[in-house]
Amino acid sequence: xxxxxxxxxxxxxxxxxxxxxxMTLLISIIGTIFGAVIGLLAGVIRTIPTPERKLKRxxxxxxxxxxxxxxxxxxxxxxxxxxxxxxxxSALAFxxxxxxxxxxxxxxxxxxxxxxxxxxxxxxxxxxxxxxESAQAIGMNHVQTMWxxxxxxxxxxxxxxxGNQFIINIKDTSVLNVIGVTxxxxxxxxxxxxxxxxxxxxxxxxILYFVMTFTVTLIxxxxxxxxxxxxxxxxxxxxxxxxxxxxxxxxD
Amino acid sequence: MDNVxxxxxxxxxxxxxxxxxxxxxxxxxxxxxCIIGSxxxxxxxxxxxxxxxxxxxxGQIIYHGENILDEKHDIHAYRTKLGMVFQQFNLFNNHNVxxxxxxxxxxxxxxxxxxxxxxxxxxxxxxxxxxxxNAQPKQLSGGQKQRVAIARALSMEPDVMLFDEPTxxxxxxxVGEVLKVMKExxxxxxxxxxxxxxxxxAKEVADRVVFxxxxxxxxxxxxxxxxxxxxEERTKTFLKRTLS
Numbered sequence: 001x002x003x004x005x006x007x008x009x010x011x012x013x014x015x016x017x018x019x020x021x022x023m024t025l026l027i028s029i030i031g032t033i034f035g036a037v038i039g040l041l042a043g044v045i046r047t048i049p050t051p052e053r054k055l056k057r058x059x060x061x062x063x064x065x066x067x068x069x070x071x072x073x074x075x076x077x078x079x080x081x082x083x084x085x086x087x088x089x090s091a092l093a094f095x096x097x098x099x100x101x102x103x104x105x106x107x108x109x110x111x112x113x114x115x116x117x118x119x120x121x122x123x124x125x126x127x128x129x130x131x132x133e134s135a136q137a138i139g140m141n142h143v144q145t146m147w148x149x150x151x152x153x154x155x156x157x158x159x160x161x162x163g164n165q166f167i168i169n170i171k172d173t174s175v176l177n178v179i180g181v182t183x184x185x186x187x188x189x190x191x192x193x194x195x196x197x198x199x200x201x202x203x204x205x206x207i208l209y210f211v212m213t214f215t216v217t218l219i220x221x222x223x224x225x226x227x228x229x230x231x232x233x234x235x236x237x238x239x240x241x242x243x244x245x246x247x248x249x250x251x252d
Numbered sequence: 253m254d255n256v257x258x259x260x261x262x263x264x265x266x267x268x269x270x271x272x273x274x275x276x277x278x279x280x281x282x283x284x285x286c287i288i289g290s291x292x293x294x295x296x297x298x299x300x301x302x303x304x305x306x307x308x309x310x311g312q313i314i315y316h317g318e319n320i321l322d323e324k325h326d327i328h329a330y331r332t333k334l335g336m337v338f339q340q341f342n343l344f345n346n347h348n349v350x351x352x353x354x355x356x357x358x359x360x361x362x363x364x365x366x367x368x369x370x371x372x373x374x375x376x377x378x379x380x381x382x383x384x385x386n387a388q389p390k391q392l393s394g395g396q397k398q399r400v401a402i403a404r405a406l407s408m409e410p411d412v413m414l415f416d417e418p419t420x421x422x423x424x425x426x427v428g429e430v431l432k433v434m435k436e437x438x439x440x441x442x443x444x445x446x447x448x449x450x451x452x453x454a455k456e457v458a459d460r461v462v463f464x465x466x467x468x469x470x471x472x473x474x475x476x477x478x479x480x481x482x483x484e485e486r487t488k489t490f491l492k493r494t495l496s
Contacts, residue, residue, distance in 0.1 A: 130341075
């Protein structure tokens with residue numbers, strides 16, 4: 001249990017750990033991106049104002065119902081159980097043997113999507129009504145309003161929550177070892193099984209997980225700062241002096 | 253008559269609460285109309301009904317001979333013809349000053365980016381904000397934001413400008429700069445419909461003053477008539493309260 005032992009464990013098994021960490025990152029990155037896209041779409045659909053026409057209203061109601069079922073189901077069941085049901089269920093029901101990595105990405109994506117849908121909905125609700133109104137008053141339709149005015153602000157506001165989701169995904173992909181995905185936890189278990197040591201490999205995995213999540217945190221902070229833009233702005237030309245000072249309330 | 257917008261028998265209710273009752277009213281080309289009245293009299297609701305931010309419960313809005321409340325009328329195209337200035341400015345927080353004035357032109361009117369920029373700069377100059385093109389809305393004072401909001405609406409080159417209490421959310425010292433811009437605009441022959449509490453402005457700039465009370469137009473006429481010889485008792489009471 002010495003430091004030397006841990007170092008030798010790394011030098012002997014680093015390809016296993018690295019491949020595991022790589023797989024974990026791959027699944028969580030793609031899963032988070034797909035999940036964010038699903039969440040954006042679902043969140044935007046769920047915030048469409050009730051249409052005037054009966055047919056459209058009925059259609060929207062049905063779509064919203066389907067989305068609610070999706071969101072509540074995937075938020076309300078553990079991912080580890082979903083993984084088993086989807087992976088073995090698809091084999092049983094349709095006779096398809098899903099590629100384990102694809103299955104993992106699929107499960108993480110739809111799971112993240114369910115959470116992100118609610119995060120996006122919250123983000124849209126939090127945008128001041130005036131932003132929608134001024135976009136509409138200028139003649140924008142719902143899609144233009146969302147795309148040009150609301151979503152850019154929503155995305156900025158939900159970035160911290162999305163980072164949370166990303167970090168949760170990095171850690172939670174470990175449950176996918178139950179369907180045999182060769183992510184970091186699975187690889188660590190293998191190393192432990194070969195060496196009959198448990199503390200050392202899992203200690204190494206622990207550090208690797210932390211390095212991954214903390215890197216993601218730092219990258220997201222950087223992106224947030226970038227999106228916020230510069231603190232100051234530059235003037236174009238010299239403004240006339242009377243505009244630099246507030247004028248008196250009286251005209252003439 | 254050469255009217256731009258004509259409102260006929262317009263009514264609006266929020267649930268059981270009737271905010272507007274049987275409003276008949278029109279705005280002529282090149283005219284500056286000020287709507288005055290106490291809070292809750294329905295003046296803002298009338299303005300918001302005209303550009304359909306509120307859906308009228310009844311009546312008609314005729315724009316260039318067409319009833320825009322007709323199902324098949326293109327609301328979005330109609331709204332581009334009305335420039336709206338809000339009490340709370342409502343600049344797009346994710347765009348800088350220049351883009352605030354460009355995005356509608358490019359996305360809705362499908363103007364080229366170069367044309368849009370030229371037009372935006374022209375109107376930013378009119379409101380004296382052309383030096384601030386790079387600034388973000390959060391970096392501006394209230395008066396500056398409102399002037400940019402006016403330039404944004406003008407950039408769409410609308411037929412009518414609607415102002416919904418444009419100075420009510422401003423610090424007293426910033427009211428002047430916004431009113432000055434509006435006065436200049438009125439001088440250019442722009443058609444303007446202004447909901448305001450600034451009686452001095454209405455007196456000086458308006459061609460016609462409309463006094464609203466409890467959801468109806470109580471009295472309308474020239475500023476001289478409304479302010480100096482009001483016919484209705486409630487107009488007198490209101491003016492006494494606000495001007496003293």
